Amino acid sequence: MLVCASSHSKYKSILGKNKHSTKLLQLEPLQSNGYDCGLWVLAQIAAVLHGYDITNLREDDMHSFCRYLQSLVLSIPIPDM
Numbered sequence: 001m002l003v004c005a006s007s008h009s010k011y012k013s014i015l016g017k018n019k020h021s022t023k024l025l026q027l028e029p030l031q032s033n034g035y036d037c038g039l040w041v042l043a044q045i046a047a048v049l050h051g052y053d054i055t056n057l058r059e060d061d062m063h064s065f066c067r068y069l070q071s072l073v074l075s076i077p078i079p080d081m
Helices: 037-049 059-074
Strands: 002-005 011-015 020-024
Touching (some): 037 059
Antiparallel strands (some): 002 011, 011 020
16 A cells, blocks of 8 residues: 655555545644654554544643553563573
């Protein structure tokens, strides 16, 4: 599958083996600050891995998302040395 997005277009094209579809892209920025861009990248990755095109989180959700990620990291078992 090939996903194409033009900087001049509001739409992305998805070209599969036997199909072609076009979807509206999210063009408005979700982040207005300059310090939690990494969280936004992780949120987008999580959305894609769960089968969504884009995350539905908002800037107000980033603190909770950060705490969620922290709990996941802290739940990783540490092997005995």
